[in-house]
Amino acid sequence: MSQHQSTVTIQEPKSQPRGKVGAMKVAMGSGGGGVKRGLAIFDFILRLAALAAALGATIAMGTSEETLQFFTQNFQFRARYDDLPAFSFFVGANAVVSAYLVLSLPFSIVSIVRPQAAAIRLLLIILDTVAIALISAGAGAAAAIVYLAHQGNSKINWVAICQQFGNFCQRVSGSVVGSFIAAFILIVLVIISALSLRKN
Amino acid sequence: MSQHQSTVTIQEPKSQPRGKVGAMKVAMGSGGGGVKRGLAIFDFILRLAALAAALGATIAMGTSEETLQFFTQNFQFRARYDDLPAFSFFVGANAVVSAYLVLSLPFSIVSIVRPQAAAIRLLLIILDTVAIALISAGAGAAAAIVYLAHQGNSKINWVAICQQFGNFCQRVSGSVVGSFIAAFILIVLVIISALSLRKN
Numbered sequence: 001m002s003q004h005q006s007t008v009t010i011q012e013p014k015s016q017p018r019g020k021v022g023a024m025k026v027a028m029g030s031g032g033g034g035v036k037r038g039l040a041i042f043d044f045i046l047r048l049a050a051l052a053a054a055l056g057a058t059i060a061m062g063t064s065e066e067t068l069q070f071f072t073q074n075f076q077f078r079a080r081y082d083d084l085p086a087f088s089f090f091v092g093a094n095a096v097v098s099a100y101l102v103l104s105l106p107f108s109i110v111s112i113v114r115p116q117a118a119a120i121r122l123l124l125i126i127l128d129t130v131a132i133a134l135i136s137a138g139a140g141a142a143a144a145i146v147y148l149a150h151q152g153n154s155k156i157n158w159v160a161i162c163q164q165f166g167n168f169c170q171r172v173s174g175s176v177v178g179s180f181i182a183a184f185i186l187i188v189l190v191i192i193s194a195l196s197l198r199k200n
Numbered sequence: 201m202s203q204h205q206s207t208v209t210i211q212e213p214k215s216q217p218r219g220k221v222g223a224m225k226v227a228m229g230s231g232g233g234g235v236k237r238g239l240a241i242f243d244f245i246l247r248l249a250a251l252a253a254a255l256g257a258t259i260a261m262g263t264s265e266e267t268l269q270f271f272t273q274n275f276q277f278r279a280r281y282d283d284l285p286a287f288s289f290f291v292g293a294n295a296v297v298s299a300y301l302v303l304s305l306p307f308s309i310v311s312i313v314r315p316q317a318a319a320i321r322l323l324l325i326i327l328d329t330v331a332i333a334l335i336s337a338g339a340g341a342a343a344a345i346v347y348l349a350h351q352g353n354s355k356i357n358w359v360a361i362c363q364q365f366g367n368f369c370q371r372v373s374g375s376v377v378g379s380f381i382a383a384f385i386l387i388v389l390v391i392i393s394a395l396s397l398r399k400n
Contacts (some may be wrong), residue, residue: 028235083353083355083356084353084356085344085347085351086344086347086348089344100275104301121398122394122395122398125325125390125394126390126391126393126394129387129390129391130271130334130387131385132329132333132336133332133333133336133383133387134336134337136332136333136334136337136340137336137337137339137340137343137383138340139337139340140336140337140338140339140340140341140344141340141341141343141344142344143341144285144289144340144341144344145343145344145346145348147285147286148286148345148348148358149271151285153283153284155283156284156359156361157285157351157359158348158358158359159356159357159358161356163337171332183333183337184333187329188332190325190329190390191325191326191329193394194322194325194326194393194394194397195322197319197394197397197398198321198322198397
């Protein structure tokens with residue numbers, strides 16, 4: 001009987017505790033996974049919002065054009081975003097970030113299905129951070145030029161052009177605001193990813 | 201006998217596996233702690249580099265001033281950073297980020313001493329991301345104006361001023377480069393923090 005008992009004590013730890021630990025892992029996983037899944041769904045929704053803001057900013061700036069009608073045929077005044085390199089950079093930066101946000105949507109969906117996948121979160125946090133730097137630099141550059149277009153600069157003798165090109169300026173200003181909103185949402189996305197990574 | 205056997209099977213899993221799991225945790229903890237400590241030390245060094253870049257950019261831009269000598273006494277040409285709001289914003293943004301980097305150094309030291317403290321890493325990742333957005337926007341704004349100062353814009357009739365204010369432009373350009381370097385180092389810092397959080 002003693003012989004039999006010792007066999008049992010050796011055998012049991014091998015099989016049963018593994019089952020228990022497994023059960024604990026599943027229980028913890030589903031608890032943490034619930035929070036993570038919630039964060040992942042929130043991440044997906046915010047990603048769509050950021051995409052809307054960035055894409056809207058790209059299109060608004062990219063299609064901005066105003067031609068003044070009261071000039072002669074040989075000398076026509078026209079304002080377009082690509083007259084100013086800062087606005088071209090703005091359009092490029094916002095287009096790249098929009099494309100990235102579209103490409104990141106499948107990864108966001110995967111992290112809803114598999115909330116424990118830390119590698120995806122890590123990838124998203126890194127690329128989101130790069131996107132923040134890119135879109136912020138673009139928005140900052142465009143904002144500086146928009147400010148100059150509105151106010152001019154009397155010391156350097158750079159004239160304000162928004163009296164003439166009112167519609168152009170309005171559209172461009174709205175575009176910059178949209179871009180800053182996208183940057184803000186991207187910051188929230190990084191915070192969400194960091195929170196998800198932490199609860200591992 | 202069957203009764204006795206069942207008692208054994210209940211007792212055993214309670215004591216032995218816990219010991220095993222505990223030992224595994226300690227082993228994993230010390231292994232991950234080594235990597236984390238390495239990352240934390242790297243974080244501290246990079247933080248000093250980012251501080252140097254941001255503070256250098258702040259000082260270079262903040263002290264930039266050039267007065268042209270060949271004008272009459274009543275009408276003297278002088279270029280200073282605060283003639284342009286974009287440059288003022290640049291100085292403000294870089295000063296704020298520099299101050300934040302100084303204040304973040306103690307936290308970085310704490311995470312060298314206690315590599316497992318996830319809350320500090322989470323705090324640093326969030327504030328670093330905000331700092332990236334701020335310094336990128338400032339650098340983008342200043343870069344847009346610096347480009348304009350170098351090239352001018354013939355369509356809008358904004359003249360280039362760098363022919364006259366060569367030293368001013370050179371200093372301001374260097375300052376913008378420093379600011380972009382600081383932004384780049386901050387991105388690396390976020391990646392390091394994300395890697396540290398992941399290995400929890």
